[in-house]
Structures are given as C-alpha cells and as structure tokens.
Amino acid sequence: MSFKINPLIQQVEPPPISEAMTWVSQSPSNRALINLCQAVPSYPPADELADEVARLAHEPATGLYTDILGTSELRSALASDMGQDYGAMIAPEKVGITAGCNQAFVAVMMVLAGAADNVILPVPYYFNHHMWLEMLKIEPRYLPAIKNGSVYPRAGDAERLIDARTRAIVLCSPNNPTGAIYPPAIIDEFFALARQHNLALVIDETYKDFRDSPGPPHDLFSHPEWDGTFMQLYSFSKVFALTGYRVGSIIASGKVLAELEKVLDCIAICAPHISQGAALFGLKALAEWKAEKLQMMAARAQALKTALARADLRYELMSVGAYFAYLRHPFPGTSAKAVAQRLARHHDLLCLPGSMFGPDQDGYLRLAFANVEAELMPEVAARLIESQEE
Ligand SMILES: Cc1ncc(COP(=O)(O)O)c(C=O)c1O
Numbered sequence: 001m002s003f004k005i006n007p008l009i010q011q012v013e014p015p016p017i018s019e020a021m022t023w024v025s026q027s028p029s030n031r032a033l034i035n036l037c038q039a040v041p042s043y044p045p046a047d048e049l050a051d052e053v054a055r056l057a058h059e060p061a062t063g064l065y066t067d068i069l070g071t072s073e074l075r076s077a078l079a080s081d082m083g084q085d086y087g088a089m090i091a092p093e094k095v096g097i098t099a100g101c102n103q104a105f106v107a108v109m110m111v112l113a114g115a116a117d118n119v120i121l122p123v124p125y126y127f128n129h130h131m132w133l134e135m136l137k138i139e140p141r142y143l144p145a146i147k148n149g150s151v152y153p154r155a156g157d158a159e160r161l162i163d164a165r166t167r168a169i170v171l172c173s174p175n176n177p178t179g180a181i182y183p184p185a186i187i188d189e190f191f192a193l194a195r196q197h198n199l200a201l202v203i204d205e206t207y208k209d210f211r212d213s214p215g216p217p218h219d220l221f222s223h224p225e226w227d228g229t230f231m232q233l234y235s236f237s238k239v240f241a242l243t244g245y246r247v248g249s250i251i252a253s254g255k256v257l258a259e260l261e262k263v264l265d266c267i268a269i270c271a272p273h274i275s276q277g278a279a280l281f282g283l284k285a286l287a288e289w290k291a292e293k294l295q296m297m298a299a300r301a302q303a304l305k306t307a308l309a310r311a312d313l314r315y316e317l318m319s320v321g322a323y324f325a326y327l328r329h330p331f332p333g334t335s336a337k338a339v340a341q342r343l344a345r346h347h348d349l350l351c352l353p354g355s356m357f358g359p360d361q362d363g364y365l366r367l368a369f370a371n372v373e374a375e376l377m378p379e380v381a382a383r384l385i386e387s388q389e390e
Helices: 017-024 045-059 072-086 101-112 126-133 155-161 184-198 254-267 273-283 286-308 338-349 375-389
Strands: 095-098 118-123 139-145 166-172 200-204 228-234 248-251 316-321 324-328 364-368
Touching: 017 338, 045 273, 072 095, 072 228, 072 248, 072 273, 095 101, 095 254, 101 166, 101 228, 101 248, 101 254, 101 375, 118 126, 118 155, 126 139, 139 155, 155 184, 166 184, 184 200, 200 375, 286 316, 286 324, 286 375, 316 364, 338 364, 338 375
Parallel strands: 118 139, 118 166, 166 200, 200 228
Antiparallel strands: 095 248, 228 248, 316 324, 324 364
C-alpha cells in the first residue's frame, strides 16, 4: 500500500462479532449451533409494523431527508413515552433521533471530548464505546465494576479517576455485557458526582425496556437541572426488533443537541426516514406486542438462570438480566478467548470472551441469550458441562 492508514483506527481490534463468527465455521460437528454471540432478538418486527412500512414506502415524502434531529412526530412521541416510563415531563425539543444508539454515542462523545481528554468507563464495557474512544484518542479511564461479589460500578471508586481533562462518565444499564441492572440509588450517586465535578453523565439505556421491575430505571429526569449533567442514549433496535432499521435517540439539553446537530449532519444527515416512521408506529400502536415480547425475554432470562443452577456446573453465574448473562469460567489458567473458541469448535456454543469487554476480563464469558428460546436453556447448561471434561 502506498498510502498510510490512520494509526488510531489501525490499532483498534476488528469488530468482535465478526471475529467470533469465524470460529464456528471451523466446527467439525453436525449438531446445531446455539448462538449466544450477538444481542439480537430472535423474532421479526410485528406484522402491523411491516404493513406500515409498506404503506410509508408509497408516500413520496418518505423518500426525503427529515430534520437532522428527526421528525417532530417521533420526537414528541418518544418524549411522551419516556416521560411516562420515568414519571417525568420531558420536552420534545430535548429529544434527538439518531441512526441507532451507536451513532448517538459516537456523536455525543465528539461533542463532549477531544484528543487527550478522558472519559470514565466502567469495566466490563460495551466494546463499541471503547473502540470509539480509542479512535478519537480520548483516554478511557477504567472503573472496575466487578468487585467483592458486586457487578455495579460505584461513584466512590470513580472519584479518584477524575482530573482536569475528565469530560464524562459513561454508564450502561441494563448493562452490556453483564446484564446487571443498576439500582436507581447507584445511578443517583454517579449523577451527584458528575454534577459536583461539572462532568457529563451519559447513560446508554438501550435495554431499559427489558428491566426486571416496572418502576422507573432512575429518577434523574425529575431533577430540576437534569440536563445540565445527564444525557440518555436509547435504541429502537431491541424493543421493536428493528436492528436493521437503524433508529436510536439521545435526550439532552438544547445546548448539547445544537452541537450534536452539526455532527449528525455530517455523518448521516438524518436517521432513515422510513425507519423513523417504523419507530413511531411502534410507540403508538405496539404496546401489547411489546409487553408480550418483554415477558418472553424475562422468561428466557429465568429459564437460563434455572438451567445454570445445576450443581455439576462449574461455570459461575455472575449476573443475568435484560439480554445478557456474565459467567466466570472454570479454567483459571486459560484465556477467555481460548475457552470461547473451544466452546464454539467442540461444543457448538457460540459466546463472547470477557476479554472483548475490557482489561482483567479473561476469567469471564458473555452469553447474549435473547437469540435463544427458553426451551433450549437446559441444553446451554449441558454443553457448558460437557466442556468441563476437557
Ligand atoms: C449497550 C448497547 N448500546 C448500543 C447498541 C447499538 O444499538 P443500535 O442498534 O441502536 O445502534 C447495542 C447493541 O448491541 C448495545 O448493546
């Protein structure tokens, strides 16, 4: 090659899911693979939503760009839906629609920080958050979340990581990869810490609909000055099974959104118009469908928990919730990647090694169980047990 590649991009590991998929093709077995690798729902979008998309496709306006921050109908509907869920008033002007939650993260980090600034990131982290910080040369300051049997990061531990170049604290709850759902009191502590140090608190709440209790995930939106500190990122990908449609959101102050608009304009101009229509339909017409799916996911989590309670299983369940379970594997001298590769090649079980989610995670595996039906969970446990023989 006669030209140089940006070393900031070159140094980043390849996308983890694509790498893991290569392990499967090497399996010599005929047994069907259990795929616990990617966080995708195992079902398609609702039929009514597909009909609505077909209708929208015939509307000439659907072929046009929308406003950069999304259609006013979707911004209003999401503001009202979130307001109900969190028991707070959220103004539509504080909602921006993005082409997926990953894009919301990318854009918000560009707005908040630059090269040589730093951002506090609990470990294990969602790998795309980390990849993006590396690409921008923003230093991730690691905050260990797994400590003394707990899987929650603590604001008290974060304080010593803050210096003059710290710009934000990033949380993800329900968490990818652990599935841990942070109690509101813990989120409150982070809000107070961020406020005290004039930092942004960015919470990726992609999985908030899949939480295990009907109460609000936190009460930050009720704080009179929430938007001076807090920004919420969200996704339509999981809740309405729209991963390929690319719709997400950010809720933040008007000041942040004005800056965000510049970034979004350069990346994709707007989220796909037709997909915004699909998301709007989901919010307005699919409450029952959504409740049914959430119940099914909760049943999958419970079935996995029950299946993993076998006394002869030496993998230890650290936490489970929303879409994920995080396990400690029973091979202390072996890397998580070697364990995951062996599970894929010899036991037809595909999951991701903890090492893809940050430093000191070599003892763990992530199971993304949303893709697998409840009836299959005992077989997941059986294959893990089978792997103990080696
Ligand atoms: C924590 C988290 N944030 C964001 C995303 C991506 O969401 P989207 O499809 O809306 O970009 C995912 C997808 O797995 C995720 O796990």
